[in-house]
Amino acid sequence: MxxxxxxxxxxxxxxxxxxxxxxxxxxxxxxxxxxxxxxxxxxxxxxxxxxxxxxxxxxxxxxxxxxxxxxxxxxxxxxxxxxxxxxxxxxxxxxxxxxxxxxxxxxxxxxxxxxxxxxxxxxxxxxxxxxxxxxxxxxxxxxxxxxxxxxxxxxxxxxxxxxxxxxxxxxxxxxxxxxxxxxxxxxxxxxxxxxxxxxxxxxxxxxxxxxxxxxxxxxxxxxxxxxxxxxxxxxxxWTTKSEVQKLKDRLAHTEDRLAGARRELDDVRRSVSFRVGRSFTALPRALRGRDDDTP
Ligand SMILES: C[S@@+](CC[C@H](N)C(=O)[O-])C[C@H]1O[C@@H](n2cnc3c(N)ncnc32)[C@H](O)[C@@H]1O
Missing domain, CATH: 3.40.50.150 (Vaccinia Virus protein VP39)
Known part of the structure; x- marks a missing residue:
């Protein structure tokens, strides 16, 4: 234009x-x-x-x-x-x-x-x-x-x-x-x-x-x-200009939501409660692993 x-x-x-x-x-x-x-x-x-x-x-x-x-x-x-x-x-x-x-x-x-x-x-x-x-x-x-x-x-x-x-x-x-x-x-x-x-x-x-x-x-x-x-x-x-624009807008919106979800996931991973939770589940797993090694 x-x-x-x-x-x-x-x-x-x-x-x-x-x-x-x-x-x-x-x-x-x-x-x-x-x-x-x-x-x-x-x-x-x-x-x-x-x-x-x-x-x-x-x-x-x-x-x-x-x-x-x-x-x-x-x-x-x-x-x-x-x-x-x-x-x-x-x-x-x-x-x-x-x-x-x-x-x-x-x-x-x-x-x-x-x-x-x-x-x-x-x-x-x-x-x-x-x-x-x-x-x-x-x-x-x-x-x-x-x-x-x-x-x-x-x-x-x-x-x-x-x-x-x-x-x-x-x-x-x-x-x-x-x-x-x-x-x-x-x-x-x-x-x-x-x-x-x-x-x-x-x-x-x-x-x-x-x-x-x-x-x-x-x-x-x-x-x-x-x-x-x-x-x-x-x-x-044919695909009209407004349809192309709508598809572009939807793609941009989906990319924004994906980026937001990734940020939330990173925040959860870095949180103290997540780390504490992991160490609790890691100990029984380690013990179980030792048992499994027993002939
Ligand atoms: C949607 S546009 C026209 C689009 C045009 N036909 C085109 O192909 O792009 C509407 C036009 O109507 C005119 N208009 C709005 N109300 C009017 C009225 N009461 N009397 C005369 N013209 C009017 C506006 O100035 C505007 O230029």
Whole structure:
């Protein structure tokens, strides 16, 4: 990872949260829409330093608009949201986003530097084909963002919701699964980090996805059912950076415990009571040894 001031040479150099499996799936979904001649604008709610925006922007066709909506360095609309911003994105600036984006594209997307609650003032209903929801983690905001995605997308559009199951984002999980359970959102597939859905029939896109997954040795998948509907789970077969880090952390923790146990053992061996105990057991052993020598 390079610092925010350096111009990135590849997507790996851009700080953010956009795993490789989701990079592959975004590309697959956007290319499928292009193959099927589906036209429409692209929207991202929550762009941070541009990691996912840079990839989405590659799929904007000449007559399409790509809009990103992020507070960047502006104030959040409420205190809870401001706490999130201060905690997770304190070094974020619009300048850094723009520098990163320009490193991969000739121009910038449409930038709405406002709360996502205002996105419908900037994007027309039914105008889009792909919306990435990745802004606030608070339930009240995420329900609004998913509802806005439903308004912006026509039936065949695709919405991707980030952090739908992470331990640190229960508000997102509540909002996403509520949309599935009671508001007609049909999940197509899930990865560790993102849920891909539509308000249309998910089966045709799932059939195409399963055909593609069947040809990929590097991607694992299984089919589950949720509420009677098919849901595809997708995972990369490679070891991710966070998995390597977790293994390293576990190894370091085990080594620490082992070193502690060795120190305790040495302390016991050096203790007076241990030495006295040994001399008591040594005497009978010596006597027994003499008896054993007797023919
Ligand atoms: C998880 S990050 C986005 C990550 C990004 N998509 C990536 O690939 O790295 C969330 C972003 O949402 C923005 N954000 C948080 N609350 C917001 C709100 N109410 N309105 C607009 N943007 C918001 C933050 O500024 C931050 O940049």
């Amino acid at each position: 390079i610092s925010q001031e350096t111009v990135p040479a590849s997507l790996d150099d851009v700080k953010g949260w956009f795993p490789k499996i989701d990079q592959l799936l975004f590309t697959w979904f956007l290319e499928r829409q292009e193959r099927l001649g589906q036209r429409g604008d692209l929207v991202e709610l929550g762009s941070y330093l541009g990691k996912s925006a840079i990839l989405i922007g590659r799929h904007r066709r000449a007559d399409e608009t790509f809009t990103v909506c992020d507070l960047f360095d502006s104030d959040a609309p409420d205190d809870s949201n401001q706490m999130e911003m201060d905690g997770s994105y304190s070094s974020l600036t619009r300048t850094a986003f723009e520098r990163n984006y320009r490193a991969f594209h000739g121009g910038l997307p449409e930038i709405v530097q406002r709360p996502t609650a205002e996105i419908l003032d900037h994007v027309e209903p039914d105008a889009c084909r792909f919306v990435h929801v990745d802004a606030s983690h608070l339930y009240e905001h995420v329900t609004g963002d998913i509802e806005a995605a439903r308004v912006m997308l026509p039936a065949e559009g695709v919405v991707v919701c980030d952090d739908y199951r992470s331990e640190h984002t229960p508000g997102v999980a509540a909002a996403v699964w509520e949309s599935v359970a009671v508001k007609g959102l049909r999940p197509i597939c899930v990865t560790t980090q993102k849920l891909y859905g539509t308000w249309n029939d998910a089966e045709p896109v799932q059939d195409d996805l399963l055909a593609w997954l069947g040809e990929r040795d590097d991607i694992w998948h299984e089919v589950q059912r949720v509420g009677g509907r098919r849901l595809i789970r997708v995972k990369g077969r």
